[in-house]
Amino acid sequence: MKDEITREERVDNLKGMGCSRKRVEDARFTQGKGNYVDDIKLDGMLFGDFVRSPYAHARIKSIDTTAALEVPGVLAVLTAADLEPLGLHWMPTLAGDKQMVLADGKVLFQGQEVAYVVAEDRYAAADGIELVEVEYEELPVIVNPFESLKSDVVLREDLVAEDGSIPDGAHGPRKHPNHIFTWDAGDKDPTEEVIANAEVVAEETMYYHRTHPCPLETCGCVASMDKVNGKLTLWGTFQAPHAIRTVVSLISGIEEHNIRVISPDIGGGFGNKVGAYPGYVCSVVASIVTGKPVKWIEDRMDNLMTTAFARDYHMTGKISATKEGKITGLHCHVTADHGGFDACADPTKFPAGFMNICTGSYDIPTAYLEVEGVYTNKAPGGVSYRCSFRVTEAVYFIERMIEVLAIELNMDAAELRRINFIKKEQFPYTAALGWEYDSGDYHTAWDKALKTVDYDGLRTEQAQRVEDFKAGKTRKLMGIGLSFFTEIVGAGPVKNCDILGLGMFDSCEIRIHPTGSAIARLGTISQGQGHATTFAQILASEIGLPADSITIEEGDTDTAPYGLGTYGSRSTPVAGAATAMAGRKIRAKAQMIAAYLLEVHDNDVEFDVDRFVVKGAPEKFKTMKEIAFAAYNQAIPGIEPGLEAVSYYDPPNMTYPFGAYVCVMDIDVDTGVTEIRRFYALDDCGTRINPMIIEGQVHGGLTEALAVALGQEIAYDDMGNVKTGTLMDFFLPTAWEVPNYETDFTVTPSPHHPIGAKGVGESPHVGGVPCFSNAVQDAFRPFGNRHTNMPHDHWRIWRTANELGLHD
Ligand code: MCN
Ligand code: CUM
Structure with a gap:
């Protein structure tokens, strides 16, 4: 037998899971050879x-x-x-x-x-x-959803019967011609009772403004x-x-x-497409x-x-706690502005998406959510922009409520989070609003984040800054933005998630060619996420052929197996699982072929990186390349020729990635200009397929979060004119505004996903927006600020400073 490369080298050659394989798409994209x-x-x-x-x-x-x-x-x-x-x-x-x-x-x-x-x-x-x-x-034009529900002006005449009565909508009874639905989750009366009798209650109203994903294409x-x-x-x-x-x-x-x-x-989708x-x-x-x-x-x-805008949620919250800061109840009411038509891209049974994950990462025993959808004279949409079906809104809501409660309790907001986190041993955890979180280790992630940024040191520095400001030594305030988020991605189990009646499974079909290379086709479609790179990596690890020998193809319905597409960070949780499962079918057949070739029983061979070896005799093996060839050139009794497999995967649950973010910001109170000194993002998306692609996703998502929190909006005047319909007015950050992000991770695999992977594409946006916003709000906390609405552009920040008397 000729000199063998080491096992480690064999693993490296595959460029499988865990490898920061360079994106195979980019040779084409960077040379103008894309085909849009x-x-x-x-x-x-x-x-x-x-x-x-x-x-x-x-x-x-x-x-x-x-x-x-x-x-x-x-x-x-x-x-x-x-x-x-x-x-x-x-x-x-x-x-x-x-x-x-x-x-x-x-x-x-x-x-x-x-x-x-x-x-x-x-x-x-x-x-x-x-x-x-x-x-x-x-x-008459209506741009305000609250006025819409009181108005005599009927926007959708097609939805009022001739006798003036209001027929039910797709999500139940409607109470006004401009009302679309009322959707609720949780226990109303018990929640109200807990809050009414609580030792401490914080209340806040916030507006998550309308914005737009604005893909380059x-x-x-x-x-x-x-x-x-x-x-x-x-x-x-x-x-x-x-x-x-x-x-x-x-x-x-x-x-x-x-x-x-x-x-x-x-050229970028971000839910817009x-x-x-x-x-x-x-x-x-x-x-x-x-x-x-x-x-x-x-x-x-x-x-x-x-086209599909994002957010436009008016949220009112009440959160109750003991004097020591243990949260006892959460109440959330949302008035959702859907524009002229309800064109939210949600799974059918969820007219407010996954807003009912608004209890966040916290062990909150009682909660109630009510969302009212309303028509106005604005463009339709609402579910887009790295939103995980409204988890953006849910996380913004709870992460602001936590900050407001911390103010009410006169407590440190990091500590308040820590004492309320769902504990590691509580997973799988069923939240008050119904979701079953698959896995998590929040305390470890939080402690790592706070330690890395020297949280205590930052607070000491901030206190000194406040002193200096009061003493007239500086005009700059310092904000420490915190956020901890839990997402729900990977829609989803067919039993509760469908789009227009189509269950939300996904698929992968693999064909191994005789010479040991392969093509895999999926029901998803990359818009920049790098699927051609990462899905080949999953397969490389599963079937032992190099990722470089595997073509990934998506997006052609004549060739790809039926799938529900790419959004809601579902590709890895659903199609990624299908890919692993299809790979395992290939491997099962390869095992029989290997056993035949090695003249042993099927159970006497085992898979090792890129081959099947005879148990206890590692020098006896057949590589996957050899097995692929044998599948096409040997008549093996009881086995069909060829090496192909397909998997349609219906996930048993969604996946629950999470993360801990910290932003350190300096704010000039005289100009409202913000300067991000540091941004630390720890993401846990379970098993990591390609760390470099994950980092790219995090950088992109954070940049879009920065945009939304600090200036980007689709604003209307009273006549319903769009005031920000061009890139002159719509803030799109460039390298100039973007800080140097520090990324980090922990790994808490999903217990039900074949390779333990959770999604990541939307996480940085979901966690990023509240983190940037909390940094702004935190800078003004020592001067009496509780909450100001986004976007925190320079003018609005200046106005906040002015209202707090900081210009006097
Ligand atoms: N990944 C990984 N390991 C994990 C999880 C993910 O290596 N544990 C990799 C994946 O294999 C994939 C990428 O990260 O290459 C994103 O995977 P995933 O989180 O499954 O998300 P999707 O592929 O389903 O992408 C959708 C998500 C959404 S919903 C929006 S919105 C968004 C986002 O992706 N739109 C994007 N990121 C985007 N990135 C680009 N460049 N362009 C968009 O339009
Ligand atoms: Cu919500 S934006 Mo993405 O799901 O395509």
């Missing part, structure tokens, strides 16, 4: 674009397309009247509501799609748009109907290509096997009508003003 939807150019391809409403609420009196149709290059102008005979003037939303594809009688938000101009190119379409004459009659698609073979191909920026295929089939009547949906490279948009429907219709491919690509303003 706008790179798709087909013969005779047309371009479609929208006439959009300048008004937030108006009746459409008439639409005249004559002049537009005379523009050279303009071929057609679609309006709701054209779509109505096809039943396509409205479409279902993911939240059980319906949404206008093109304005049907009225418009409900600024930028709403009114008509679709199809032309030979983008420029002719733009000229056509200018000449479509729409006569609007302005209606906007949304778009290319629809191509081949009338000869009856096949529709739809390329697009879809985070859930299979679900889009099913929806397109259901609403168009085209049989599902005749629809091929392809998500090519996606989960739902279905009028642009997709209109492009498909236009392609069917013209017989030519039709492309639709949003511009930046279209994207910011009309």
Whole structure:
């Protein structure tokens, strides 16, 4: 036998789990060789674009397309009247509501799609748009959800019966024409009783403002109907290509096997690309009508003003505790502004997403949550932007309530957290609002974080700074932002999570080629997360072939197994599990082949890194490469040729990643300028597949958190005009604003996931926003601040300082 490399070298050669393997995608991306939807150019391809409403609420009196149709290059102008005979003037939303594809009688938000101009190119379409004459009659505008629930102005006339009664919505009874649903969780009366009789109660009202994920690539698609073979191909920026295929089939009547949906490279999704948009429907219709491919690509303003926004939650909390700081109850009321249509991309049974994880990382015995969804004259959406289905809002809420309670108790907020954490031995832990947390070790993570940043030292320094400020020696305050978060990701068990009735499992199909390389296809789709890198690593460890010899393919519904897509940090928890399970099926068959080749019983061989060895005789082995070849060239009794496997994985539970973040911030009280001196992020996402990719996810998520906490918002004026619809007004941080993040980790595997991995993609955002916000709030705590709303831009911080009398 020739000289063997060591076992350690064999492990390294695989580049399997735990390895900071370089992203295989990047050779393409960094050399301009990506293939995004706008790179798709087909013969005779047309371009479609929208006439959009300048008004937030108006009746459409008439639409005249004559002049537009005379523009050279303009071929057609679609309006709701054209779509109505096809039943396509409205479409279902993911939240059980319906949404206008093109304005049907009225418009409900600024930028709403009114008509679709199809032309030979983008420029002719733009000229056509200018000449479509729409006569609007302005209606009273409602941008405040509280006023909406009191108003006589009916926003959704389609949801009021002729006799004036209000039919139930998708989530139960509605109490007002502008009310969408009331959803609750937990025990109302016991919670109220605990709070009424508590030794200490803190109350606070906070607004998690509306913002937008603003991916670098906007949304778009290319629809191509081949009338000869009856096949529709739809390329697009879809985070859930299979679900889009099913929806397109259901609403168009085209049989599902005749629809091929392809998500090519996606330039960031962040939840913005989960739902279905009028642009997709209109492009498909236009392609069917013209017989030519039709492309639709949003511009930046279209994207910011009309596609899935994030948050817009008005939250009121009450938290009760003993004098010693042991939390006894939590009450949360939310008024959720959903805009003109309820298009939240939540699992069907959860109209407020996973907001009912708002008890956070704490052992809170009694809790109650009530969420009211409300229509206003704003764009639809609400569930996007690294949100884990509203865990962003839930964690912001509880992490602010903890800080406010600490003020009420006159206690250190780090200590208050520590004494209320769910203890390691309490897992699996069932929270008061119903979720079963799979695993956690919060105290270890918290202690590590506080020790690393020298928390006590920071508090001493801060106290000195307050003294110096009062003595007139400095104009800068120091804030220590803390946050501890628990997420719920990996939707999810089919028994309680579905989207439009499609259970939220996921899938992986593997084919091993004779020479020992492989292709694996998944039901998910990367938008920048690096799946081609990391899923190959899972397989490398499971099947013993090098990650470099494994191609990962996603996003083509003609080839990939059915899956529910990538959002809610579900790819690793669900498709990652499917990948491991499919790998194990490969391994089980490989074991039989190896035993046959080695002439021993199946049970007498065992897997070792990249081979099966005879137990007790390590010099007798067959490598996976040899086994792969044998699968194709040997007739093995009782075993089919080939080496393939597929797994559809329905997870038994979601996974519960967590983390401990600390931000140290200096604030100039005269200018409101913030300077982040230090940001420490400890994440526990269970077993780590690729530490470098995790770090990249954390850096990206924290930067988006910084944006949201410190300035980014979608703001409306009273007329419903979007005030921040361009990148001149919408804050997008650059390298200039971004600090040097310190990342750290602990590893608490998920007990039910085949490789113990939890998701991580949204964690840094979920934990980051309250951490940045708490830093600002903490700087002003010594001067009487309890709570101020985000975004903490320079002006608002200056105003806080002013209101606290710090400019006197
Ligand atoms: N990973 C790992 N080890 C773990 C967990 C994850 O190495 N224990 C790796 C994964 O294998 C994957 C990446 O980290 O390569 C993210 O995995 P996961 O947490 O499973 O999240 P998803 O792949 O499902 O991505 C979705 C998540 C969401 S919901 C948003 S929003 C978001 C995010 O990812 N959008 C992103 N991160 C993004 N990153 C980029 N570049 N672009 C986006 O649009
Ligand atoms: Cu909530 S944003 Mo991600 O789930 O695509």
